[in-house]
Amino acid sequence: MEIGFIGLGQMGKAIAGRLLGSGHRVRVWNRSPQAVQELVANGAQAASQPAGLGKVDFLLSMLANDAATRAVIVDQGLLDAARPGLIHLNLATVSVGLAKELAELHRQRNIGYIGAPVFGRPDAAAAGKLHVVVAGDPATVAKAQPVIDAIGQKSWPVGDQPEHANVVKIAGNFMIASAIETMGEAVALTRSYGVKADTFLDILTNTLFAAPAYKVYGSMIAVEKYTPAGFPAPLGLKDVRLALTAADANNVPMPFANVLRDSLMELIATGGGDNDWVAMAKVAARRAGL
Amino acid sequence: MEIGFIGLGQMGKAIAGRLLGSGHRVRVWNRSPQAVQELVANGAQAASQPAGLGKVDFLLSMLANDAATRAVIVDQGLLDAARPGLIHLNLATVSVGLAKELAELHRQRNIGYIGAPVFGRPDAAAAGKLHVVVAGDPATVAKAQPVIDAIGQKSWPVGDQPEHANVVKIAGNFMIASAIETMGEAVALTRSYGVKADTFLDILTNTLFAAPAYKVYGSMIAVEKYTPAGFPAPLGLKDVRLALTAADANNVPMPFANVLRDSLMELIATGGGDNDWVAMAKVAARRAGL
């Protein structure tokens, strides 16, 4: 079988590399050519335009956001070039609205479409250790399972409509952002009484909150290290907005998400646009005059 | 050495029992006699009033809140009856304000005072597996270390003023409440799109949020089990108010804590006063018409 891969940013490159490394045939396209050259050097075929991936068995895409996804998949003709029976796994964090729209566009063309966003960072992707959230038509998912298994340590089926996977991913990212804000406020409180951030966080992240989301971001808050950004504030804000937009469509109040958006907007509006989104903790401290 | 123990609620009884079980001499007092009888059956001495514990080497107290602590320790004469040199470890979650006040009252009488609130539930207490947050004069803490080690699997020194420990405990409880609200909102969002609560929480609490705070409360949210309460909403509200009061005193804005207070007040005001505080998730769902 042949796998097409579109979108070779940090995550995409790592996943495509993983597929090549485990012996799959992979045909790639990317807007900028450098990442393509690296993968070609490792055995990938290169397509000169998105439509050049229309004949593969499985198409995987990992594009930056809704706009890039729409541009490459729909506007540049890839969907029209796709052969009936092709199965497209969209690994990106896109909006629930776009997921629904894409599902319909694929259905009209007899192309399979699976929502398959992932949890994990590039190093996990390179090692095939991602967690893949999967949603779509069960028969289609069954056919794609070998591909899913090739990129993830575990797949988590969440429903038979592709957007089910996206809302899970979006809600998960909201939970990470909430963990950051939570630590930011807790540290502002304890610091105001003279307890150091690392003293406080060391306790909590090794006991009740001994989980990756808290350990990773807690360690950054403890040393107040906010640049260079692993995940820049504007991307974090984009994700929080995805949650709020999805919630808005169903009239779901999310007061925590409101706070998160405001903290990230304040961070960016006051010069922190190049900070990691964990710098929400800096905003919490600043509000308290710390 | 002789240990005095005051406040034999669920937690207090478990800790006192642990001390007896590991061979310590323990003298107890409690407002209601039943718990006293149980411990006497296991070898404890009983005092007929709080002041009867004034001659012990170490006094441990685990009283329900500020009012009970003040009533028993100060108003009923225990402090006045205490011999100079006695060391009092206050295990309860009391306000920062009361901690400061007690520290001063002990200092005036040459009695040691250590803030020593604990993380852990009664079963952990019975097994000596608590995490003990410790703050106070270092020399005093050093003398009390054997007692601290007898009740906890680990002690976490956080400062040389007793209230340092209380603010850490209060901030930790705030983090737990935030985790609950976070899951409540995330589940409301995903449920509104047709993803079941347990499907969603199973993923997150086994990956990025694989930590006790999320697992314990996530499992309750997944099955919407809010009664009988392990930790009733009014106690949760009390703890959130401790955080807000401590923050208020230092002008530290905590927007998440505001949301938590409002959710818990709404829960209680609308008939959920007998629910576990995790029922904040029910409030989040109800606001969305779920």
Place this chain on the structure above:
Amino acid sequence: MEIGFIGLGQMGKAIAGRLLGSGHRVRVWNRSPQAVQELVANGAQAASQPAGLGKVDFLLSMLANDAATRAVIVDQGLLDAARPGLIHLNLATVSVGLAKELAELHRQRNIGYIGAPVFGRPDAAAAGKLHVVVAGDPATVAKAQPVIDAIGQKSWPVGDQPEHANVVKIAGNFMIASAIETMGEAVALTRSYGVKADTFLDILTNTLFAAPAYKVYGSMIAVEKYTPAGFPAPLGLKDVRLALTAADANNVPMPFANVLRDSLMELIATGGGDNDWVAMAKVAARRAGL
């Protein structure tokens, strides 16, 4: 001069009627024909489609929202049919984004475009007593001034870009919504102590808050009369979302607006979609168990 008028809802019909009543020649179009017939009976000319208004001197439009505005003005060919030199006054509450987009589309065709949203209800419109917020190229506004004066008791110039008027109108509506929520919370508080809503509101709306926004909505809160809706909750939510969307684009945190959106979503999600938006006060009371 001839005036074209598009969008004959309650407000549009009243304004067009006012223009006819003061002796202007008016040519109208509306999606549903009934309102057209009423105005024709009063002397208006009817166009069979939007493009039929392309030759007037001044085009006034009062369409329900962004989608309707885009559909009628752009998609159905009116803009393409408009003669160069025509001046379009958009009276509707549209988004800042659409205002910018329309300004550009008009500029490309040498058609004047003025943002001219209004404050006031249908009875004020019928009497020519609206307040008209005006923004656009000063020379264009000067030419349109007689038309503006015909519909309003006063015009308020706020800038030379049409969207300036829209952001003012959007911010004004946000202020009304905030006044409602403010009264809702204040009444919940005072009612919880046994003070009746009308007793409380009578004082405030006749002293410090003796202004139309408070008097109109305060009188509805005092008698808990939320249906039939003068301004239904979903329209209010639309307006609050316009504020949040405009704020989002510029990274402006608006914590009050967040609360408003959540209250309106909760109102609608729990069955109050047919209520007036002033029923936010009912939500505030319900949260307190009142």
Place this chain on the structure above:
Amino acid sequence: MEIGFIGLGQMGKAIAGRLLGSGHRVRVWNRSPQAVQELVANGAQAASQPAGLGKVDFLLSMLANDAATRAVIVDQGLLDAARPGLIHLNLATVSVGLAKELAELHRQRNIGYIGAPVFGRPDAAAAGKLHVVVAGDPATVAKAQPVIDAIGQKSWPVGDQPEHANVVKIAGNFMIASAIETMGEAVALTRSYGVKADTFLDILTNTLFAAPAYKVYGSMIAVEKYTPAGFPAPLGLKDVRLALTAADANNVPMPFANVLRDSLMELIATGGGDNDWVAMAKVAARRAGL
């Protein structure tokens, strides 16, 4: 009849002066002597200590806060010195909790007690133009009506328990603070699009919001004049806390009040403790990078 007056701050001095000016016999006490001397020069009698006012017919007090009220009225013996039948009108903005407590202490001594907080500034007080919110036993209020009429242009009876008046006053102050925050956010939004603050506020405060609360504070926001403070931020924060404390006691969520507290705490924590509370608008702008 003889009137006693305690608490000669700006407001108290103006009210006592008004009483003297309209021909009443007034006996005064104040912590600092200067204000006493001014009133004595205008015909007042001076008492050397609070208890010296125990024989008057009506006692009016206008003390700064709960602590001062408790200190002067209760702790310094005034209440114990008061003759049975004396009627005490408490004009100050005190907590609901203290109002209840004082009502009980007066009842035990057969002394009348009326909650009578006022709306209005010193100039209105000097002219007898205050609005007096009145609550207490109806027969007692009836006896005191001539005194109430002497200080206010209108009295507003709100209930038969003194704290009814206090919760009304507290809720009214909350409404003023909400109006400030509302304008602050609205101005941040419109400024971010290039509309000047005074342009925007001129429209709203002359139309829908043409009321004293908006005009007074709107004019300060328009010119960004926050010092010297007419009403300093710490006093505003005190009042918002009175609202939150009263709400807390009855489990009434007030999300707007939360925002207000956070804005005022942030203002003070970041160096604005000497600003007028209207500087909340500055905080709103700063969060948006304006």
